[in-house]
Amino acid sequence: MDTSQPPxxxxxxxxAGADLRDRILDEAEACFAAAGFAGAALRxxxxxxxVNQALLRYYFGSKxxxxxxxxxxxxxxxxxxxxxxxxxxxxxxDLSVESVLxxxxxxxxxxxxxxxxxxxFIALQARVHAEPEAHALELRREVxxxxxxxxxxxxxDLLPALPRAVVSMxxxxxxxxxxxxxxxxxxxxxxxxxxxxxxxxxxxxxxxVVFLAAGLxxxxx
Amino acid sequence: MDTSQPPxxxxxxxxAGADLRDRILDEAEACFAAAGFAGAALRxxxxxxxVNQALLRYYFGSKxxxxxxxxxxxxxxxxxxxxxxxxxxxxxxDLSVESVLxxxxxxxxxxxxxxxxxxxFIALQARVHAEPEAHALELRREVxxxxxxxxxxxxxDLLPALPRAVVSMxxxxxxxxxxxxxxxxxxxxxxxxxxxxxxxxxxxxxxxVVFLAAGLxxxxx
DNA sequence: TTCGTTATTCATCGACCGAATAATAATACA
DNA sequence: TGTATTATTATTCGGTCGATGAATAACGAA
Numbered sequence: 316m317d318t319s320q321p322p323x324x325x326x327x328x329x330x331a332g333a334d335l336r337d338r339i340l341d342e343a344e345a346c347f348a349a350a351g352f353a354g355a356a357l358r359x360x361x362x363x364x365x366v367n368q369a370l371l372r373y374y375f376g377s378k379x380x381x382x383x384x385x386x387x388x389x390x391x392x393x394x395x396x397x398x399x400x401x402x403x404x405x406x407x408x409d410l411s412v413e414s415v416l417x418x419x420x421x422x423x424x425x426x427x428x429x430x431x432x433x434x435x436f437i438a439l440q441a442r443v444h445a446e447p448e449a450h451a452l453e454l455r456r457e458v459x460x461x462x463x464x465x466x467x468x469x470x471x472d473l474l475p476a477l478p479r480a481v482v483s484m485x486x487x488x489x490x491x492x493x494x495x496x497x498x499x500x501x502x503x504x505x506x507x508x509x510x511x512x513x514x515x516x517x518x519x520x521x522x523x524v525v526f527l528a529a530g531l532x533x534x535x536x
Numbered sequence: 537m538d539t540s541q542p543p544x545x546x547x548x549x550x551x552a553g554a555d556l557r558d559r560i561l562d563e564a565e566a567c568f569a570a571a572g573f574a575g576a577a578l579r580x581x582x583x584x585x586x587v588n589q590a591l592l593r594y595y596f597g598s599k600x601x602x603x604x605x606x607x608x609x610x611x612x613x614x615x616x617x618x619x620x621x622x623x624x625x626x627x628x629x630d631l632s633v634e635s636v637l638x639x640x641x642x643x644x645x646x647x648x649x650x651x652x653x654x655x656x657f658i659a660l661q662a663r664v665h666a667e668p669e670a671h672a673l674e675l676r677r678e679v680x681x682x683x684x685x686x687x688x689x690x691x692x693d694l695l696p697a698l699p700r701a702v703v704s705m706x707x708x709x710x711x712x713x714x715x716x717x718x719x720x721x722x723x724x725x726x727x728x729x730x731x732x733x734x735x736x737x738x739x740x741x742x743x744x745v746v747f748l749a750a751g752l753x754x755x756x757x
Numbered sequence: 758t759t760c761g762t763t764a765t766t767c768a769t770c771g772a773c774c775g776a777a778t779a780a781t782a783a784t785a786c787a
Numbered sequence: 788t789g790t791a792t793t794a795t796t797a798t799t800c801g802g803t804c805g806a807t808g809a810a811t812a813a814c815g816a817a
Contacts, residue, residue: 448570599775
């Protein structure tokens, strides 16, 4: 009489494909963003995605591999969009420090506003940037450094008075500024006693561009 | 024959006091910085500090309480130093955006360079700023927001053409910039193909001040 | 139909973690 | 000296975690 099997049992091949894969990545993204790498539990990711935990391993390998897949998915999108937007900015007649900055910032900005998934990735990205582990550093380099180098080249051309070392350093400053700003966007409100809260998001991006462009253009000391 | 007690046994009261307490906080700081809150293990902290794990609980309470103690220790130092340096800057004849910026940046900068403990705290701080949990947010607010508000006031006086909302936002930008820069100081090297590596640290702080001061002074759009 | 391959679940293992409790040694105080 | 208090250790508990291997159902090819 032990043979009574509850009806919910369906190993096999019901929902395979990129669809399920993406759903797993979505939930993993949310969990990693909320709890960090160590704090996220594969069990919870699997449950939220409606699959068995062993399936994560079947698809992605270890926990670290899953994390990397999450990071590369959106990171690759952003890098690709930056590449396209930089090409467009360089070809446009209004080429300027501001237009290059916008080409760099817009992909992340739009991902942040695109919905909870995009916002989760921004948070996750901020975490990765704060992690000192060698693996996190490699990941960031692999995903982002190539596109960054092109932007440094473009800005050096636009700011011929500045040596490359100074431009490189200022670009590094810039990365910290926007990462923090995007991640903390909701909390900026507090410092300004609510005044920022009433500002439309598009205006905030403008503010950021103004701030960063002025910093980049500052004469060398 | 079970009564043979190995000589290494010394419960009691050998090394009590602020000394041991600080050693525990030091090791906790290093572990939390390296692995994050969830990733750090109380067992390792205790081992590295040369004490039993239960002693952590006796001194600090839960893991979260220990973390908070770590954060408040150095955070309090920084806030205190900022308060003093801002007073001094406001009273000095060369009061300027730059001098206010330096008063804000110097405590963290010197902590970073003061040794491995200080550097560990900077890393930990960057992690806390990237964590979305409500508790982390409260902690940051409690430790840092009061001093931040004074700096916003001072900068508003120095930049009367800018509305307070804009100054507040730019100060928020600024926080991200220096946090990221301090934490990534060692890695900035890569982007500049080694050129930054040869720059003396003091010069890097100057570069940061120039960048931020220009951003703060940018005319409103 | 048959059979191998692929996708999925189930069940479990060993490790580790944070917390808790009880025992115990050093000190302070009477 | 004796006794209460404080600082420290030893040990254990329940829980959770990532990983793993075996079982199994669906599908594609023959």
